[in-house]
Amino acid sequence: MRAGKLKILRVTLEVIFFIFITFSFFFFFPEKLKSIPVKFQIIPLIISFLSEGFLLSLFLLVIFLITTAIFGRIYCSFFCPLGCFQDILIRTKKTVKKRAKFKYHKSFTILRLTILTLLIISLISGSLYLTGYLDPYSFFGKLVNYIIKPLIALINNSSELILRKADIYWLGIMNFSTINILSITPFILIFGIIVYLSLKRGRLYCNSICPLGTFLGIFSIRCLYRIEIDKSSCTSCGICASVCKAECINSKDKVVDNSSCIRCFNCLEVCPEFAIKYKLFAKNKRIEAEKKESFSRRKFIYSFLGVLTFSGINLLLRNKKTADKTPLPPPTPPGSISLDKYISKCTACYLCVNKCPTNVLQPSLFQYGLLGAFLPHMDFYSGYCAYECNECLKVCPTDAIMPHTKEEKKKIQIGRVKFIKEFCVVYKNNTNCGACAEICPTDAVTMTPYKGLLFIPTTRPSICIGCGACQNVCPATPDKAIVVETNIVHKEAKIPQFKKGKKDEETPQDFPF
Amino acid sequence: MDRRDFFKKAFSLAAVAGISSIVKSTPLPAAQKDSKNKKPPELVAVRNGTPEEMFDEGIKVLGGMKKFIRRGQTVVVKPNIGWTANPQGAANTNPALVKRIIEHCFGAGAKRVYVFDHTCDNCFTTYNVSGIEKAAKEARATVVQANKESYYEEVRVPGAHSLKKVKVHELILESDVFINVPILKHHSSTRMTCAFKNLMGVVWDRSFYHRTDLDRCIAEFPLYRKPDLTIVDAYNILTNGPRARSMEDVVNKKMQLLSKDMVALDVAASKILGEEAENITYIKIGNDLGIGNRNLDEVNIKRIDL
Numbered sequence: 001m002r003a004g005k006l007k008i009l010r011v012t013l014e015v016i017f018f019i020f021i022t023f024s025f026f027f028f029f030p031e032k033l034k035s036i037p038v039k040f041q042i043i044p045l046i047i048s049f050l051s052e053g054f055l056l057s058l059f060l061l062v063i064f065l066i067t068t069a070i071f072g073r074i075y076c077s078f079f080c081p082l083g084c085f086q087d088i089l090i091r092t093k094k095t096v097k098k099r100a101k102f103k104y105h106k107s108f109t110i111l112r113l114t115i116l117t118l119l120i121i122s123l124i125s126g127s128l129y130l131t132g133y134l135d136p137y138s139f140f141g142k143l144v145n146y147i148i149k150p151l152i153a154l155i156n157n158s159s160e161l162i163l164r165k166a167d168i169y170w171l172g173i174m175n176f177s178t179i180n181i182l183s184i185t186p187f188i189l190i191f192g193i194i195v196y197l198s199l200k201r202g203r204l205y206c207n208s209i210c211p212l213g214t215f216l217g218i219f220s221i222r223c224l225y226r227i228e229i230d231k232s233s234c235t236s237c238g239i240c241a242s243v244c245k246a247e248c249i250n251s252k253d254k255v256v257d258n259s260s261c262i263r264c265f266n267c268l269e270v271c272p273e274f275a276i277k278y279k280l281f282a283k284n285k286r287i288e289a290e291k292k293e294s295f296s297r298r299k300f301i302y303s304f305l306g307v308l309t310f311s312g313i314n315l316l317l318r319n320k321k322t323a324d325k326t327p328l329p330p331p332t333p334p335g336s337i338s339l340d341k342y343i344s345k346c347t348a349c350y351l352c353v354n355k356c357p358t359n360v361l362q363p364s365l366f367q368y369g370l371l372g373a374f375l376p377h378m379d380f381y382s383g384y385c386a387y388e389c390n391e392c393l394k395v396c397p398t399d400a401i402m403p404h405t406k407e408e409k410k411k412i413q414i415g416r417v418k419f420i421k422e423f424c425v426v427y428k429n430n431t432n433c434g435a436c437a438e439i440c441p442t443d444a445v446t447m448t449p450y451k452g453l454l455f456i457p458t459t460r461p462s463i464c465i466g467c468g469a470c471q472n473v474c475p476a477t478p479d480k481a482i483v484v485e486t487n488i489v490h491k492e493a494k495i496p497q498f499k500k501g502k503k504d505e506e507t508p509q510d511f512p513f
Numbered sequence: 514m515d516r517r518d519f520f521k522k523a524f525s526l527a528a529v530a531g532i533s534s535i536v537k538s539t540p541l542p543a544a545q546k547d548s549k550n551k552k553p554p555e556l557v558a559v560r561n562g563t564p565e566e567m568f569d570e571g572i573k574v575l576g577g578m579k580k581f582i583r584r585g586q587t588v589v590v591k592p593n594i595g596w597t598a599n600p601q602g603a604a605n606t607n608p609a610l611v612k613r614i615i616e617h618c619f620g621a622g623a624k625r626v627y628v629f630d631h632t633c634d635n636c637f638t639t640y641n642v643s644g645i646e647k648a649a650k651e652a653r654a655t656v657v658q659a660n661k662e663s664y665y666e667e668v669r670v671p672g673a674h675s676l677k678k679v680k681v682h683e684l685i686l687e688s689d690v691f692i693n694v695p696i697l698k699h700h701s702s703t704r705m706t707c708a709f710k711n712l713m714g715v716v717w718d719r720s721f722y723h724r725t726d727l728d729r730c731i732a733e734f735p736l737y738r739k740p741d742l743t744i745v746d747a748y749n750i751l752t753n754g755p756r757a758r759s760m761e762d763v764v765n766k767k768m769q770l771l772s773k774d775m776v777a778l779d780v781a782a783s784k785i786l787g788e789e790a791e792n793i794t795y796i797k798i799g800n801d802l803g804i805g806n807r808n809l810d811e812v813n814i815k816r817i818d819l
Contacts, residue, residue, distance in 0.1 A: 161663070167625070172637075173661040357635050386635050388597050388642075431726040432794070434702020435719075438755050439633060447701040453792055455702045475724035496758075507765050511558050511816055512784040513809055 006278065007265040010077055018084040024395075025144045025354040026152075038351060040079050041137035043212055044397035047128070051345050052399050065219055072220040072227075076206055076213060076262035082136035083206060083262070085143065086198040090245060093199050101242040102202050104250045107260050112207070112214040119211040127371040132348040133190055134211050137397070141349030142187050145363070149176045149354060177353050178382065183363050183374045202245035207260045217259035226281045227261055227268075229254045234275040240267035249276075329367045331378045331414040331466055331486045334385065335393040335401040338489040343372040345400035352376055352392035352401060358383040360468065361392060378414065380468035380484060385414075387441035387467060413493040415466030415484035417444050419459045423481035426456045436470035436482045443496045445470050445482065457482065463496040554815030556772040556781065562819035564610035564748045567769040571744075572617060574815050575771055581742050584622030586689035590614055590654065591740075593696050593711050594630035594645050595755065597638045602757030603749040605639070606696045608648035610746050610769075614694060615652035627684050629657040630714040633756075636660045657684060665717040672802070673733040675726045680717035685738060693740035693775075697747040697766075697782045698754035703728060704793050706755050707782040708743045708775040709735070732798035735775060739804065743778055745770040747785050776805025777812045 017040075024038055038044070042064055049057040067074060076083050115134065122130045132138045153174040160171040197204045206213040229240075231254045241249040244267055248260035256276075267276050329339065333352060336342035353361045353376045360383035361376045368375050378385065393404045404412070425433040436457050437447045444464035447455035457470075459482075466484045474480040557574045559567040572578055582588060592606035600608055611628065618626045628649040632639040636658055640646040646656050658664070665680035685691060695711030703710060712734050713719055722730040747768040751757060766785055772778045776799045783790040790796050790807065800807040 167655075169655050169657045172658050173663070357637060386597070386638070388638065389635075425724055429726070432702045432728055433723045434700075434727070435723040437701045441756065441758075443758060453794055473720065473723075475720040477724070507767050508560075508785075511560065511768070511781075512787075513558075513781050513814070 004269050007269060010074075010263070010265055013078045014084050014087065017079050018081055021081045021140070022144060022148060025141070025149065025351060038137070038349075038395065038397040041135075041397055042075060042216075043131060043135035044137060044347065044349075047123070047131075047345055047347065047398040047400075050123070051341075052402070054399065057399075068216050068219040068223065070224045072223045072225065072258055072261055072263050073213070073216045074263045075216055076203075077264045080136050080206075080212075081140040082143070082194070082210075083203065085140065086194065086203055086205065087245070087264075089195065089198045090202055102244050102247050104241045104244075104252075105201075105204075105247045107248070107257060108208045111209075112211075112217070115209060116211040116214040128344065128347045129371055129373060132346075132374070133186060134209070135347055135349075136206075136210055136212055138347035138349040139187075139190065141351055141354075143191065145177060145350040145354055146179060146184055146187055147191075149174075150179070175359050177350070177359065177362050180363070180365060182365055186374075202247060203262055203264075204247065206262060207246055207248070213262075220261075221259045223258060224281055225278060226258045227256045227276065227278050228281070229256060230275040230277065233273045235273060237272070239270050239272065240276050243267055243270050328486045328488075329369075329377070330364070330380070331468075331484060332368075332490075333361060333376065333378060333392050333401050334390075334409050334412040334414050334465075334490070335396075335404045336490070337402065339368065339372075339486075342400055343368060343375065345398050346372075346375045346396075347398055347400075348375050349397065350376060351395050351397065355391045355395055356383070357389060357391060358386050360385050360472075378468060380471040384439075384469040384472040385467040387465075410465065411492050411495070413465050413487055413491040415464075415468070415486045416461040417459045417464040417466070417470060417482060418461070418485050419445075419457055419482050420479070421456075421481070423476045423479045424456065425476055425481070426450060426454055427481075428476075430454065433475065435473040435475055439469040439473050441465075441467060441469065442493070460496075462494045465493045552813050555774055555813045556770065556777050557815045557817065558768065558770050558781065559817045559819065560766075560768045562767065564607045564746060564769065565613040566819055567748075567767075567817075568610055568613050568617070568744065568771075570817055570819060571769055571771040574817065575742075578617040578621035581692070582618055582621040582623050582690050585624045586622075587687065588618045588623045588626045588690040588692060589684050589688040590618065590626055590628050590649075590692045590694060591711065591715060592628065592630060592645055592694040592746075593698075593706075593714065594636075594639050594643050595633040595714065596757060597634040597642050598757035599642055600644050601749070601760065601763070603696065603751045603763045604698070604755065604757035605643040605645060606694050606746050607748055608644035610744070610748070611645050611694060612648040612652045614692065614744060615649060615654045618690075618692070619653065623690070626652075626654040627657050627688065628654045629659045629682065629684065631659040631682070631716065631719070632714070659714070662717055668737055670733055670737040672736050674729065676722075676730040676733040676736075679721075679734065679737065681737065682715045682717075685715050690742075691738060691740045693743040695743070695745055696750070697745055697786055698751040699762075699786060699788070700755050703731065703795060704788050705779070705783055705786055707745055708740075708778045709795050709799060712740070728794035729798055732795040732802060732804070735799070735804045736802060739773070739775065742771065742773060743775055745778055745782050747782065750786060752786070774805040774812065776800050776807050777809060778805075780807050780809055781814075 045057045045061045048054050119130055119134055153176045156174045194205050234254050236251050238251040241251040245264055246260050246262045248257040332339055332342040360378055362379040362382055363374050364377035366373050367377055390406045390409045392401050393409055421427050432454055434447050437445045442463050444460050445457050448458045450456035468484050470482045471480055471484050474482045557571045559571045592611045594605050596604040598604035615626050649656050659682055664682055666683050667678055667680045669678055670676050693711055695707050698706045700706040709731050747766050749763050750766050751762050752764055753762040768785055770778050770781055779796050780790045796807055806812055
């Protein structure tokens with residue numbers, strides 16, 4: 001294979017995937033295309049398979065692992081959105097500072113294995129809190145939510161203002177989710193690490209912290225196609241090592257750490273002697289190469305000790321959660337089935353948050369406990385769940401929100417309406433209101449005659465779906481007079497029997513006045 | 514055309530002519546009531562046509578759109594686009610009517626015609642599902658969003674008791690002509706939504722209305738600005754509204770009302786809906802504030818049967 005072509009292929013696919021995946025977070029992206037790129041993310045596939053046993057997820061997962069075993073970590077340079085984000089940073093730095101060069105460094109094997117095992121244990125113990133920050137896709141989702149989308153919204157909204165002054169109404173105003181200092185802190189921390197590492201040491205994050213990088217690295221130890229240096233023609237000039245973002249080429253010893261190689265193919269085109277090649281690994285060389293591998297038994301053991309301490313802390317956190325008796329948490333999105341299931345499957349990539357057209361889905365703080373920190377929750381103060389909408393039920397890459405059709409979703413009861421008469425405007429002020437009843441999509445809130453010409457809300461919780469519209473629009477202050485009480489385990493709402501109108505009436509033959 | 518065809522057409526024409534002459538010859542009470550008045554009509558009521566036909570006829574009787582719009586003026590057409598419901602659901606104004614009104618506006622020389630509503634459901638879906646965005650764009654109107662506070666400016670409402678200040682959509686402040694196009698519906702707490710209630714869609718803080726005194730706020734808004742013309746779409750009406758929940762609630766009335774007098778319009782509309790105007794508090798307050806006349810006997814009504 002010609003070296004240049006491989007790099008062109010990698011860059012093209014990487015850019016296409018990056019654009020796709022970024023745009024799949026936006027509401028206006030074409031319906032058919034938008035959910036595809038997120039289905040190619042490995043950790044979400046693993047969660048989806050482990051929790052729901054979806055065969056399609058398993059199938060895609062196996063394909064990914066087989067490809068990795070054959071070609072190496074191509075995910076890292078082809079499909080990983082966070083990888084592409086780092087590549088963009090590296091590229092920018094290179095353009096600004098022409099002499100930026102990389103050097104070979106030994107792999108941080110113990111750290112890598114520790115983080116990976118930690119993640120696996122936390123996965124098994126039912127908390128995805130770590131995954132949400134360590135899975136490159138889920139982290140990238142947060143990046144879109146906290147940085148990219150607000151930026152785009154800012155540009156959009158300011159140009160909308162200018163255009164509107166010129167009487168042009170092409171653009172609408174874009175919303176983005178509310179940003180809370182508390183929930184953004186861990187994100188900013190890791191984001192800082194990634195930016196710093198990528199500017200300083202290339203894709204070091206992928207070879208030190210990223211657990212997916214480690215996982216795929218293990219699979220690619222004995223991959224069939226490897227980057228190899230032809231020892232007879234190599235002059236150890238180090239040019240290849242200076243362009244290696246993964247810092248895995250040891251040009252002095254003329255070996256490449258293939259488990260750290262992210263398959264960017266930058267090295268292939270720079271060698272003046274054409275000594276570095278990407279090719280099928282010859283069998284007789286294998287035994288010799290394996291001695292140099294970074295994953296040894298001793299390192300596995302060391303990392304296991306590290307894991308034990310951390311998993312102990314994790315268990316402590318988990319016990320704490322069951323002990324406290326706080327008031328009911330806010331409802332989880334329709335399709336999440338129950339709070340426990342939701343917490344054990346959601347990695348907080350905020351894809352649903354960005355998709356939600358009414359902005360009812362917002363990152364939470366600790367409403368779902370410590371293990372469910374920062375997961376999206378139904379925030380009826382910022383919006384309500386639109387009856388005719390199932391956007392969030394179509395996109396979830398980990399199936400924390402299980403796919404449902406619009407008709408199925410209309411029967412999911414995520415909570416039940418509760419009316420508190422003492423706070424109601426009609427009761428307090430003796431004036432009409434009815435904001436809750438007019439917005440209710442199912443007739444769970446209706447207006448019934450009260451004093452004089454007034455009407456007061458009456459509720460039928462059995463047909464309520466908990467969409468929160470009534471709570472959202474209720475004008476009563478300081479406390480809402482109508483609220484949704486969470487169903488920790490979702491139920492099925494009864495189908496509303498609509499009151500029969502005056503349909504029998506015929507078209508009148510004259511004006512009634 | 515062969516001979517058989519000719520005969521078929523001739524007979525059918527004759528039949529139609531015969532029937533229509535019979536219909537015409539029966540003395541219509543509507544026509545009788547109007548005959549005593551020679552003044553220009555203050556309220557035009559049209560029935561028995563498509564929304565477009567009824568509007569063509571109604572606006573002709575009022576002297577054409579040129580009476581309301583001068584060349585080069587900007588116009589706001591404010592339909593009800595509040596709900597995610599298709600046109601059959603009768604929760605939103607009929608899109609064909611909106612389109613025809615816009616065409617008349619441009620025909621009268623309007624420079625620009627804006628269409629918007631501060632929707633109750635998400636505006637991206639209501640604009641689309643109601644069919645109004647498409648219809649308005651086909652007629653070259655500018656469809657504007659109204660879902661963000663930055664579109665609104667605060668104004669004082671002179672003489673108001675409850676609604677002293679209100680944030681109004683900037684286009685209501687800027688435009689020369691304001692045309693209100695409500696659909697007639699039952700409303701679960703105010704009993705009826707029509708000319709007055711439709712104006713809640715040009716303000717930002719609906720919650721303030723609900724919190725303060727819904728009926729009085731609705732009645733007081735026109736103290737700030739009265740629409741120059743209100744066209745009530747009563748072709749299909751919703752008898753259990755304001756949200757479209759079931760087709761059982763839709764009644765085909767085939768009517769349309771046009772007037773400048775919102776109070777008289779709402780009284781007439783309440784009769785079509787079958788509600789007692791006495792029970793609709795905002796009509797009474799609107800009458801007392803001098804926004805219009807609720808005594809239909811004093812209003813010169815022109816009734817048209819198509």
